[in-house]
Amino acid sequence: MPTRPLMWIASAILISLSHSPVVFAEASEALWPVVKEAFFAGKNIEPADFIRLEGPRRAESGAQVPVTLTIDKAPDAPDAIKKVYLIVDANPIPLAAIYHFTPLNGKAQISTRIRMETDSYIHAVGETADGKLYMTALPIRAAGGCGGLVDSDEAAIRATAGKMKVNLEEPIKFGEPNPATLLIKHPMFTGLQRDLASGGYRPAFYIQKVELTYNGKPVMHVDLGVGTSEDPYLRFFYRPDAPGVMDIKATDNEGKEFTHQVEVKG
Amino acid sequence: MTPMLQNVLLILVMALATPAWAEPLPVKEVAAGVYVHQGAHEDLDAGYHGDICNIGFVVGSKGVAVIDSGGTLDVGRRLREAIRKITDLPILYVINTHVHPDHIFGNAAFREDNPVYVGHAKLPEAMERRKESYMRNNMAWLGEAFAGSEMIKPTRTVDGTLELDLGGRTLQLTAWPPAHTHADLTVLDRATATLWTGDLLFVERTPSMDGDTLNWIKLIPQLKALPAARAIPGHGTPTEQWQAAFDNQQRYFQVLLDDLRAAIKKGVPMEKAMETAAAGEKAHWVLFDNVNRRNVNLLYPLLEWE
Ligand SMILES: [Zn+2]
Numbered sequence: 001m002p003t004r005p006l007m008w009i010a011s012a013i014l015i016s017l018s019h020s021p022v023v024f025a026e027a028s029e030a031l032w033p034v035v036k037e038a039f040f041a042g043k044n045i046e047p048a049d050f051i052r053l054e055g056p057r058r059a060e061s062g063a064q065v066p067v068t069l070t071i072d073k074a075p076d077a078p079d080a081i082k083k084v085y086l087i088v089d090a091n092p093i094p095l096a097a098i099y100h101f102t103p104l105n106g107k108a109q110i111s112t113r114i115r116m117e118t119d120s121y122i123h124a125v126g127e128t129a130d131g132k133l134y135m136t137a138l139p140i141r142a143a144g145g146c147g148g149l150v151d152s153d154e155a156a157i158r159a160t161a162g163k164m165k166v167n168l169e170e171p172i173k174f175g176e177p178n179p180a181t182l183l184i185k186h187p188m189f190t191g192l193q194r195d196l197a198s199g200g201y202r203p204a205f206y207i208q209k210v211e212l213t214y215n216g217k218p219v220m221h222v223d224l225g226v227g228t229s230e231d232p233y234l235r236f237f238y239r240p241d242a243p244g245v246m247d248i249k250a251t252d253n254e255g256k257e258f259t260h261q262v263e264v265k266g
Numbered sequence: 267m268t269p270m271l272q273n274v275l276l277i278l279v280m281a282l283a284t285p286a287w288a289e290p291l292p293v294k295e296v297a298a299g300v301y302v303h304q305g306a307h308e309d310l311d312a313g314y315h316g317d318i319c320n321i322g323f324v325v326g327s328k329g330v331a332v333i334d335s336g337g338t339l340d341v342g343r344r345l346r347e348a349i350r351k352i353t354d355l356p357i358l359y360v361i362n363t364h365v366h367p368d369h370i371f372g373n374a375a376f377r378e379d380n381p382v383y384v385g386h387a388k389l390p391e392a393m394e395r396r397k398e399s400y401m402r403n404n405m406a407w408l409g410e411a412f413a414g415s416e417m418i419k420p421t422r423t424v425d426g427t428l429e430l431d432l433g434g435r436t437l438q439l440t441a442w443p444p445a446h447t448h449a450d451l452t453v454l455d456r457a458t459a460t461l462w463t464g465d466l467l468f469v470e471r472t473p474s475m476d477g478d479t480l481n482w483i484k485l486i487p488q489l490k491a492l493p494a495a496r497a498i499p500g501h502g503t504p505t506e507q508w509q510a511a512f513d514n515q516q517r518y519f520q521v522l523l524d525d526l527r528a529a530i531k532k533g534v535p536m537e538k539a540m541e542t543a544a545a546g547e548k549a550h551w552v553l554f555d556n557v558n559r560r561n562v563n564l565l566y567p568l569l570e571w572e
Pocket of ligand 1: 366446500
């Protein structure tokens, strides 16, 4: 992922913008061409109505901005969207996550909470199996979700990191898409937060991948970035054919694995 | 409008808005020697003018203690002018009740007085942690009106309690465990039994959360037991019915927590809960929609782990 150089390009643009005499900044359309080239160099991305993004016009907190991504196209359609990049143009590290859907999702919809450093467009870029790209964008006003200082006690954080909680919406309807929420306790350190004790930057420490299976079959997986908020929240759909077991495996950027299992009863 | 013209206009407007001398802030003597300037109920966001909370001072026979300095250097200067209209005694102390930008960014106005800056033991750290984002946000919100505003840390900190002698009267400062923020300080003027609560108490304005709300709720009985005849809240009108004001605040907290816990239990997402949680409280508070939504954004992700 070309996030490193991108981070500096985006920062440079931000700095030049912040020195302009505009008092009230707004989500800038100027960032996307740069961000787009970094992620999808030379590729054509078609705007599409069937990808929808919902979020607040103005975020209450840049640390936990609720957004919902919906693909109005069945995940088993021949031209289904297989994965979606969620990108916050103006974040120092723009990638929030990549969601990989399968027909076992039943419905391709994700609600999550993201970090936003400043006013920005967020882009959802969907990719089909044959590599066609489609996108939609949403401007959100926000402040201060990425940097700042962290003071939390490292040992205490590591002791609880990776703890998971799953809520299945009941009653379970077999053969249909059912909503579920997954919460993962994790600080999702961005690598951009200053550390009071050392005076330096706290190294990035985050959940990098979440894999979900149902009765052994892959339902979806998510590549997470530090643009996803602390204690990652995912509301998603799964389509169970019969009672069984949902397995979740989360892996952090240090390679540590966390697992959780939920029984889905009739 | 061209950017050039815009700049010229901006400079002209600034020149008119910032006279060389500072207009004294209106203050009210709520008890003998205790003066309060009551800020306007504006949101801490774009369109904010830097003067939204209660700031003021207490005058003893030896000198003056300032309690919170406002949201900009200019507001601090105007508070200083208000003091100078009343007394020529030295300004001995500038006390900050907590880290929020509307309470601290006037500190630099008193630098020439060489006061002791006083705050909670954890205030310097809280200031350091928020410095970058506070400077950036306040610059964006206030533009030129924020010029010269600085974050000045306490030079004396309070861990537990501290008494300050102003000559003929003593201020008792108490540092609290995490509540409205992680570094809240109250100031009790014993001579008049006047309690400066900082933002541990909101009157009229919807209470805003930042530190540890569950702990704040636990501290309210202790706060209510303080030997005070009146309180000067962080925001809103100073009142002798201050214990009832704490009860109002407690009621809002409880309704909000109950609603959020019920929403989480029912699987109502945070976005929906922002619209509905504590809706019955709306009639009792100003700026309710903005502040309550932020409170939900802060509390909901924490309560999910209960
Ligand atoms: Zn406050």
